[in-house]
Amino acid sequence: MSYVSPSSGYQPSRRDILRSGAAFGAAATLGMSTGLPAAADESTSPQPARQGRERTMTDVPFEGFDEVRVALIGVGNRGLGQTRRWAAVSKVTAVADIRAARAGSAADRVVAEDPSQPRPALYTDGEEDYLNLLQRDDIDLVYVATPWEWHYPMAKAAMEHGKHVAVELPIAPHLDEIWDLVRTSERTRKHCMLLENVAYFRNEMRALNMAEQGLFGDLLHGSGGYVHDLRDPYMFHGAYYPEGWRRQWHTRMNASHYPMHGLAPVSAAMDVNRGDRFDRLVSITSPAMGLALYREENVPPDHPSWDETYISGDRNTCFIQTTNGRFIRTDHEVTTPHPYTRATTLVGTRGVWSEDNGIYLESLGHTNHAWRAFDDDFAEYDHWLWKDIGGSAEEYGGHGGGDFISIFRTIQLMKLGLTPDIDVYDSAAWCSVVPLSAKSLELGSRAVKVPDFTRGYWEEERPGLTRGRPD
Amino acid sequence: MSYVSPSSGYQPSRRDILRSGAAFGAAATLGMSTGLPAAADESTSPQPARQGRERTMTDVPFEGFDEVRVALIGVGNRGLGQTRRWAAVSKVTAVADIRAARAGSAADRVVAEDPSQPRPALYTDGEEDYLNLLQRDDIDLVYVATPWEWHYPMAKAAMEHGKHVAVELPIAPHLDEIWDLVRTSERTRKHCMLLENVAYFRNEMRALNMAEQGLFGDLLHGSGGYVHDLRDPYMFHGAYYPEGWRRQWHTRMNASHYPMHGLAPVSAAMDVNRGDRFDRLVSITSPAMGLALYREENVPPDHPSWDETYISGDRNTCFIQTTNGRFIRTDHEVTTPHPYTRATTLVGTRGVWSEDNGIYLESLGHTNHAWRAFDDDFAEYDHWLWKDIGGSAEEYGGHGGGDFISIFRTIQLMKLGLTPDIDVYDSAAWCSVVPLSAKSLELGSRAVKVPDFTRGYWEEERPGLTRGRPD
Numbered sequence: 001m002s003y004v005s006p007s008s009g010y011q012p013s014r015r016d017i018l019r020s021g022a023a024f025g026a027a028a029t030l031g032m033s034t035g036l037p038a039a040a041d042e043s044t045s046p047q048p049a050r051q052g053r054e055r056t057m058t059d060v061p062f063e064g065f066d067e068v069r070v071a072l073i074g075v076g077n078r079g080l081g082q083t084r085r086w087a088a089v090s091k092v093t094a095v096a097d098i099r100a101a102r103a104g105s106a107a108d109r110v111v112a113e114d115p116s117q118p119r120p121a122l123y124t125d126g127e128e129d130y131l132n133l134l135q136r137d138d139i140d141l142v143y144v145a146t147p148w149e150w151h152y153p154m155a156k157a158a159m160e161h162g163k164h165v166a167v168e169l170p171i172a173p174h175l176d177e178i179w180d181l182v183r184t185s186e187r188t189r190k191h192c193m194l195l196e197n198v199a200y201f202r203n204e205m206r207a208l209n210m211a212e213q214g215l216f217g218d219l220l221h222g223s224g225g226y227v228h229d230l231r232d233p234y235m236f237h238g239a240y241y242p243e244g245w246r247r248q249w250h251t252r253m254n255a256s257h258y259p260m261h262g263l264a265p266v267s268a269a270m271d272v273n274r275g276d277r278f279d280r281l282v283s284i285t286s287p288a289m290g291l292a293l294y295r296e297e298n299v300p301p302d303h304p305s306w307d308e309t310y311i312s313g314d315r316n317t318c319f320i321q322t323t324n325g326r327f328i329r330t331d332h333e334v335t336t337p338h339p340y341t342r343a344t345t346l347v348g349t350r351g352v353w354s355e356d357n358g359i360y361l362e363s364l365g366h367t368n369h370a371w372r373a374f375d376d377d378f379a380e381y382d383h384w385l386w387k388d389i390g391g392s393a394e395e396y397g398g399h400g401g402g403d404f405i406s407i408f409r410t411i412q413l414m415k416l417g418l419t420p421d422i423d424v425y426d427s428a429a430w431c432s433v434v435p436l437s438a439k440s441l442e443l444g445s446r447a448v449k450v451p452d453f454t455r456g457y458w459e460e461e462r463p464g465l466t467r468g469r470p471d
Numbered sequence: 472m473s474y475v476s477p478s479s480g481y482q483p484s485r486r487d488i489l490r491s492g493a494a495f496g497a498a499a500t501l502g503m504s505t506g507l508p509a510a511a512d513e514s515t516s517p518q519p520a521r522q523g524r525e526r527t528m529t530d531v532p533f534e535g536f537d538e539v540r541v542a543l544i545g546v547g548n549r550g551l552g553q554t555r556r557w558a559a560v561s562k563v564t565a566v567a568d569i570r571a572a573r574a575g576s577a578a579d580r581v582v583a584e585d586p587s588q589p590r591p592a593l594y595t596d597g598e599e600d601y602l603n604l605l606q607r608d609d610i611d612l613v614y615v616a617t618p619w620e621w622h623y624p625m626a627k628a629a630m631e632h633g634k635h636v637a638v639e640l641p642i643a644p645h646l647d648e649i650w651d652l653v654r655t656s657e658r659t660r661k662h663c664m665l666l667e668n669v670a671y672f673r674n675e676m677r678a679l680n681m682a683e684q685g686l687f688g689d690l691l692h693g694s695g696g697y698v699h700d701l702r703d704p705y706m707f708h709g710a711y712y713p714e715g716w717r718r719q720w721h722t723r724m725n726a727s728h729y730p731m732h733g734l735a736p737v738s739a740a741m742d743v744n745r746g747d748r749f750d751r752l753v754s755i756t757s758p759a760m761g762l763a764l765y766r767e768e769n770v771p772p773d774h775p776s777w778d779e780t781y782i783s784g785d786r787n788t789c790f791i792q793t794t795n796g797r798f799i800r801t802d803h804e805v806t807t808p809h810p811y812t813r814a815t816t817l818v819g820t821r822g823v824w825s826e827d828n829g830i831y832l833e834s835l836g837h838t839n840h841a842w843r844a845f846d847d848d849f850a851e852y853d854h855w856l857w858k859d860i861g862g863s864a865e866e867y868g869g870h871g872g873g874d875f876i877s878i879f880r881t882i883q884l885m886k887l888g889l890t891p892d893i894d895v896y897d898s899a900a901w902c903s904v905v906p907l908s909a910k911s912l913e914l915g916s917r918a919v920k921v922p923d924f925t926r927g928y929w930e931e932e933r934p935g936l937t938r939g940r941p942d
Binding site for chain 1 (some may be wrong): 657688690692700711751754755756757758760761764784785786788790792795796797798800804807808809810811818819820821822823827828831832833837840841915916917918
């Protein structure tokens with residue numbers, strides 16, 4: 001909670017209290033300061049030295065599995081939607097959810113997808129029953145798709161019970177928790193991976209391939225974010241977030257709550273944590289008006305949201321400067337009427353890719369300085385994953401197939417005994433933007449240092465999203 | 472020069488030395504510190520108290536002219552292009568340029584446009600001959616379209632010689648100069664106006680009208696900038712900048728050199744200096760690679776550019792937070808292959824306008840969260856200037872007619888005896904982004920305070936770009 005100002009109106013929920021330290025003793029065992037020095041904008045964020053059994057996870061491959069056994073924790077909107085994809089490429093042995101009907105639906109989907117699989121065991125006895133699930137010895141990977149405040153304790157517990165863990169965005173929204181996940185991974189030798197799907201989208205992978213081949217020249221800057229009007233039905237109308245948990249984060253932190261979709265592909269193109277790294281972050285925000293206005297005009301007076309005070313600015317924008325001098329802009333706006341965009345761009349000395357506008361390459365000639373459509377003319381640059389399993393991706397879907405690709409690839413890496421495409425250090429860096437944006441805003445848009453979660457290993461090249469087709 | 476770090480590779484040109492203080496004694500008479508305290512990111516920038524005859528210009532109307540007599544200083548690419556438009560709405564009595572042929576061409580154009588006008592007097596005897604032009608008593612308004620380093624001394628001298636002055640972008644690139652222009656205007660009671668044309672473009676004025684009518688709700692943030700590949704023919708091939716002066720600014724300051732085109736319409740919509748004001752600025756930059764790369768591959772070895780070291784990052788982005796908590800993003804990138812855009816946006820609680828993408832209004836229904844074209848369907852919101860003289864604007868042209876409108880309007884305000892749409896305080900605030908961006912970068916992307924050039928008058932409503940049709 002150290003990144004929420006006392007005056008910010010933060011009201012911890014019962015869950016947030018439950019999991020914020022008492023249950024797992026995180027802050028006490030972390031052995032580090034939990035905040036950046038308030039007086040120094042350029043001071044390096046505390047970086048704990050490795051202790052005890054902790055060693056880097058940068059070079060640790062998966063064990064190599066003939067078959068990967070997966071447990072699903074959280075099968076609400078997102079988790080239930082992903083269930084069929086997990087069942088298609090792995091064996092789903094257990095499911096936990098506080099709603100028994102949801103867990104049962106997930107089990108039905110597993111069997112429907114692959115009738116040869118036994119029906120998964122169900123854990124539906126309240127909020128802590130996932131800890132019983134983790135006692136099982138037939139789980140290689142845990143998938144977490146619960147409300148954000150549960151990602152940290154679940155991911156940590158999964159690793160402590162000897163399981164790898166793939167987490168929906170973010171792995172954690174607080175810096176001390178992110179550090180603790182890094183150290184838990186290093187201590188337990190288990191991988192903690194953000195299951196970031198946009199990095200596996202067709203266009204993002206194609207652009208990444210083109211960047212790798214030098215078609216944009218030296219990359220100078222990029223952008224990516226999340227601009228999505230979530231007010232109706234997501235925030236207030238319960239279809240997808242029935243407990244209002246995502247809305248409640250707007251009462252807790254004035255932050256860029258969800259920057260990872262843009263950061264993932266741009267970071268991969270810039271070799272972040274593989275020759276470059278996030279160095280500094282500056283955040284700025286607009287007023288917070290959208291949610292209260294929507295509630296005023298659309299929400300009945302007995303709705304629980306009327307007890308809430310929204311403190312998170314409608315538009316948050318961050319700059320992240322890398323050690324090599326590039327920068328990334330990331331926008332977050334989910335509480336106003338606005339067409340959807342991540343506004344992802346990659347800009348280099350030889351050309352530009354823009355999610356919204358198309359592509360422009362000097363090598364194609366200066367066509368009146370006009371954008372070209374990023375269409376099948378550029379299909380030759382498709383990533384091998386899309387060339388190999390694009391048909392399956394379209395069949396199994398999920399945001400155009402990227403969801404399937406990200407799950408397929410996670411299982412593939414585990415089976416082949418390779419290192420993750422997106423490891424705990426990538427996950428930590430991308431997610432650290434959430435608490436660091438809040439900290440920068442508290443300091444009046446002061447630049448704050450981004451911790452080096454790799455503690456030195458960022459300078460080494462190592463495989464990631466850009467690696468080639470396996471033999 | 473106080474905003475250029477000693478290590479930045481800044482090499483003052485002869486001109487920059489000539490006009491930086493020795494000629495006009497600006498720094499010595501300004502009576503203020505020239506930099507923000509290095510240790511304090513939030514300290515208020517020094518604001519000189521008004522002295523002697525200085526009084527605010529916020530409420531000072533033009534005298535009211537039957538006919539406005541204009542002198543043109545600088546008729547290179549831009550000034551010569553504007554000559555016909557000035558001749559169409561005013562009497563051009565004198566022209567100065569260091570190239571006699573150019574001055575003669577301008578005079579020809581004046582007479583061609585309006586044969587009833589006497590041929591303007593020409594001042595072509597070197598760089599200081601404009602001072603002789605300013606001795607004339609048949610000039611009400613001086614128009615300055617010279618290289619950037621000359622805007623300040625020429626604007627100051629014009630006012631000291633009892634003339635109003637309209638200046639191409641920027642009025643000055645250094646903070647002490649900007650302050651001196653504000654104080655000179657307050658002392659001489661003459662207006663110093665940035666001739667910002669984009670604020671008068673059809674779409675920008677239409678969007679401004681819609682903002683005034685509340686169609687975007689409460690404005691939250693906006694953006695606008697200048698992304699334009701100037702390498703060929705502008706920067707290196709002499710067609711428009713034969714002395715390479717614009718390229719040379721990339722050797723002097725690491726800054727957002729040209730942010731005004733985006734700032735003008737967005738500031739007008741946000742009532743900047745009329746109820747809100749710029750409060751803080753943060754700047755970030757990419758590496759500076761584009762110009763050196765272009766030179767390496769395209770410029771012959773005897774070209775003077777080979778003596779230059781480029782220090783200004785290819786992409787500069789600034790955030791400006793206003794006192795009311797809104798923010799504006801402004802991008803500058805002129806040295807890489809990239810389609811042209813100012814990326815202007817206005818975003819509020821009820822809708823969005825985007826120069827690149829179109830318009831989205833909640834009042835039109837949530838059409839699958841898709842952009843609508845900002846086309847003739849919205850013509851009812853056209854500004855009265857476009858309704859009244861849109862035909863003339865198209866005839867006289869200049870960036871689609873906005874250039875003509877901005878000149879027409881300047882002369883109209885002078886004839887009607889009204890206050891300027893864009894006054895010295897607006898001009899100062901928008902142009903201050905140039906030196907403040909350099910200062911923020913020197914401090915490691917620290918937030919720096921934007922001076923209140925109005926010294927308190929920003930809280931008062933007063934007429935500006937949004938005022939209605941005159942009676």
